[in-house]
Amino acid sequence: MVKLTYEQCQQLFDLNALLTQSLExxxxxxxxxxxxxxxxxxxxTVIIYEWNxxxxxxxxxxxxxxxxxxxxxKFRAGESITGRAFQERRIYNVSLxxxxxxxxxxxxxxxxxxxxxVDFKTVQSVLAAPLVYQENCIGVLVxxxxxxxxxxxxxxxxxxxxxxxNQAAIALTNSRLYKELEQRxxxxxxxxxxxxxxxxxxxxxxxxxxxxxxxxxxxxxxVTYEETVDKANSVFPIISSNETLGYFxxxxxxxxxxxxxxxxxxxxxxxxxxxxxxxxxxxxxxNKLQEELFLKLLDGTWDHQFxxxxxxxxxxxxxxxxxxxxxxxxxxxxxxDSLVSKERILRKLEQAxxxxxxxxxxxxRGFTVFVLVPDTATHANSKVKQLLRRIFPDTEVVAGIGxxxxxxxxxxxxxxxxxxxxxxxxxxxxxxxxxEDLGFERLWHGTDQGALTQYISxxxxxxxNGDPVDYETLKTYIQLNGRHxxxxxxxxxxxxxxxxxxxxxxxxxxxxxxxxKDFLKLMTAFDILDYLPNIIVPNTK
Numbered sequence: 373m374v375k376l377t378y379e380q381c382q383q384l385f386d387l388n389a390l391l392t393q394s395l396e397x398x399x400x401x402x403x404x405x406x407x408x409x410x411x412x413x414x415x416x417t418v419i420i421y422e423w424n425x426x427x428x429x430x431x432x433x434x435x436x437x438x439x440x441x442x443x444x445x446k447f448r449a450g451e452s453i454t455g456r457a458f459q460e461r462r463i464y465n466v467s468l469x470x471x472x473x474x475x476x477x478x479x480x481x482x483x484x485x486x487x488x489x490v491d492f493k494t495v496q497s498v499l500a501a502p503l504v505y506q507e508n509c510i511g512v513l514v515x516x517x518x519x520x521x522x523x524x525x526x527x528x529x530x531x532x533x534x535x536x537x538n539q540a541a542i543a544l545t546n547s548r549l550y551k552e553l554e555q556r557x558x559x560x561x562x563x564x565x566x567x568x569x570x571x572x573x574x575x576x577x578x579x580x581x582x583x584x585x586x587x588x589x590x591x592x593x594x595v596t597y598e599e600t601v602d603k604a605n606s607v608f609p610i611i612s613s614n615e616t617l618g619y620f621x622x623x624x625x626x627x628x629x630x631x632x633x634x635x636x637x638x639x640x641x642x643x644x645x646x647x648x649x650x651x652x653x654x655x656x657x658x659n660k661l662q663e664e665l666f667l668k669l670l671d672g673t674w675d676h677q678f679x680x681x682x683x684x685x686x687x688x689x690x691x692x693x694x695x696x697x698x699x700x701x702x703x704x705x706x707x708x709d710s711l712v713s714k715e716r717i718l719r720k721l722e723q724a725x726x727x728x729x730x731x732x733x734x735x736x737r738g739f740t741v742f743v744l745v746p747d748t749a750t751h752a753n754s755k756v757k758q759l760l761r762r763i764f765p766d767t768e769v770v771a772g773i774g775x776x777x778x779x780x781x782x783x784x785x786x787x788x789x790x791x792x793x794x795x796x797x798x799x800x801x802x803x804x805x806x807x808e809d810l811g812f813e814r815l816w817h818g819t820d821q822g823a824l825t826q827y828i829s830x831x832x833x834x835x836x837n838g839d840p841v842d843y844e845t846l847k848t849y850i851q852l853n854g855r856h857x858x859x860x861x862x863x864x865x866x867x868x869x870x871x872x873x874x875x876x877x878x879x880x881x882x883x884x885x886x887x888x889k890d891f892l893k894l895m896t897a898f899d900i901l902d903y904l905p906n907i908i909v910p911n912t913k
Contacts, residue, residue, distance in 0.1 A: 458512050465498075467522075617648050687779050696742075718736060
């Protein structure tokens with residue numbers, strides 16, 4: 373049985389006391405190195421290798437070696453004596469011949485770095501002990517002898533190294549746990565500070581720009597906020613109730629950030645959601661006020677609220693104002709359950725209109741957008757159409773524009789705009805209708821649809837149910853006001869062919885196209901047909 377001297381036992385006890393006094397890994401390793409060198413007389417080098425996340429045993433601390441070189445050594449499990457001790461979790465105590473044999477599988481890169489670290493000395497004996505804590509091997513303690521040729525290390529020295537290895541495993545594990553706990557506490561403090569900073573931004577109303585600025589500082593990288601993205605690479609979606617409200621454009625993938633950086637991104641996203649909710653509440657309150665003021669205008673009342681609300685108060689400076697209504701033809705312009713869809717669409721429309729006139733007022737009632745345009749602005753149909761197409765690229769939109777009227781008569785312009793937009797919804801090809809441009813359509817809008825349908829049937833019913841070529845011929849002839857030559861050219865047919873078709877149509881409908889009254893009846897029928905899109909017309913294509 374191996375026995376240690378009183379002095380050796382005392383040194384080991386003293387070391388154990390030192391190891392319990394500090395949880396700092398550097399101090400723990402220094403005490404272990406000094407104890408090993410003092411207790412093992414033949415020890416020329418003492419090295420501790422630790423297993424890292426990449427799957428290598430790498431230098432952690434040592435004495436008697438050139439550290440810049442030894443740090444380049446990366447042992448795999450099973451490589452050389454050190455790797456074998458780690459893999460098999462047992463002590464290796466070998467002399468020169470066995471040491472050379474065990475070191476034959478060392479990589480050339482590791483062998484060269486190790487030789488430089490020990491000043492190209494020849495190993496006489498090696499003692500390698502695994503650092504095992506609760507069946508988990510965390511590294512290896514290696515003692516090399518270069519100067520004293522002879523046998524392996526003594527049983528006494530082996531026992532000392534085994535005890536030191538066990539103490540090292542416990543001390544290093546405790547040090548790591550303490551370091552992890554300290555890091556967690558620091559992370560919690562950092563997270564708390566981040567939460568405090570972002571909360572202040574929200575309370576101060578600094579906006580999304582300031583949130584992004586703080587996130588840039590925390591990540592030390594440029595980050596941008598975008599409402600929509602074309603490419604989803606390196607973006608972090610900002611989501612609330614299954615709705616994506618926007619994105620953070622990141623310079624690298626979200627997964628590549630550290631845990632604390634991910635928390636920063638997530639907290640910033642949460643604050644953006646709260647900021648958007650706050651902005652939306654303010655938007656809805658402002659819209660409600662504008663709606664109430666508009667209703668008062670319709671009623672002919674004008675009270676102190678107009679004075680306090682600058683947008684509507686500006687109307688008093690203008691002699692006339694026109695009402696413009698915008699709706700989706702087949703579907704709403706915004707998603708009903710969306711938090712930001714409606715607000716963003718109205719903001720875009722308002723910004724676009726303000727390019728031409730800063731005094732235009734934009735709000736909504738239900739799914740209808742209301743625009744009050746003062747007399748200083750002139751919006752041609754083509755410009756309005758381009759504007760709507762730019763803002764609603766994927767939605768079929770219609771608009772109705774009332775006449776310019778005195779502010780006190782805004783109700784008349786509103787009713788006209790409403791009639792115009794209803795006509796636009798029914799029209800086959802008119803997206804924007806000005807009430808002042810309407811002719812007989814003003815009368816049709818108040819006429820029973822059944823009566824209009826019957827009129828079409830009486831005038832051109834046989835044509836609708838007959839040959840599509842005849843239908844297209846008469847329609848083109850009516851559109852060109854009976855100009856024979858231009859009609860033939862438009863239809864790409866010979867004038868004689870056109871004459872034949874027209875005589876055939878006259879016989880079919882019992883009309884004379886040379887008679888103004890008959891021609892006017894047919895023209896009216898085609899105009900009403902455009903107003904009633906539900907009637908199926910022949911496919912002439």
